Amino acid sequence: MKDILFVQTGTGTDVHGQDITKAAVRAVEDAIYSNSMPGIEKALPNGSLGNMEVNVRLAVPLDREQVDTQVIKQMIPDGNVQVEVTEGGMATSSGIILKKENDDNDLMYIVNAAIEVGA
Template sequence: MEKIMFIETGMGIDVHGQDITRAAVRAVQNAIHYNSMPGIRSVLPNNSLDNMRVNVRLAVPCDKDKLDIDTVKNVIPFGQVTVEIVDGGMTTTSGIVLKDKGDKNDQMYIVIAAVEVGY
């Protein structure tokens, strides 16, 4: 990315089910959910959202091999999206195992996202 215009951060948690993709999607949604960039088109090459670049950096505590990157990319509505995975995030106890929620154990997965927008 030549020029970063915005960086937003978010956190996502899968409390039950131990689904790292669900936690990652929630982290990205949390990062972008409260934002509007009405002037972004005016600074992009050719004033086109197709020229916007979005890098999603995810701090993931475990199950990196089970993370569905395409599902995470689909959360971003515009631009050319890349996803970078780094060590981080957290696992901790939810305090209870709920088999009907898909729990395999009592762990909840916490993922942190940084979403960089630019061109």
């Protein structure tokens, strides 16, 4: 990406079930779903959303290899989307193990997302 136009950030949590992709999806939703980019096309080459570059960075505490990056890419409707999974976020106790919620242990996963949009 040559020019970053803006960065959106978000946090997502999976309290039960230890599903790191679910926490990552929630972090991306938190970052993008309350934003509007009405002038973005004017800043992109040829005025096309297809020329938008999107870098999704996910800070994940555990199970990094289990993040389904294709699910994350599908969340971004336009542009060339890249997903990078790095160490970070937090794994902490939820205080309870709920078998009906598919808990293997009492950990909840917290993921941070930074989404760079540019050209």
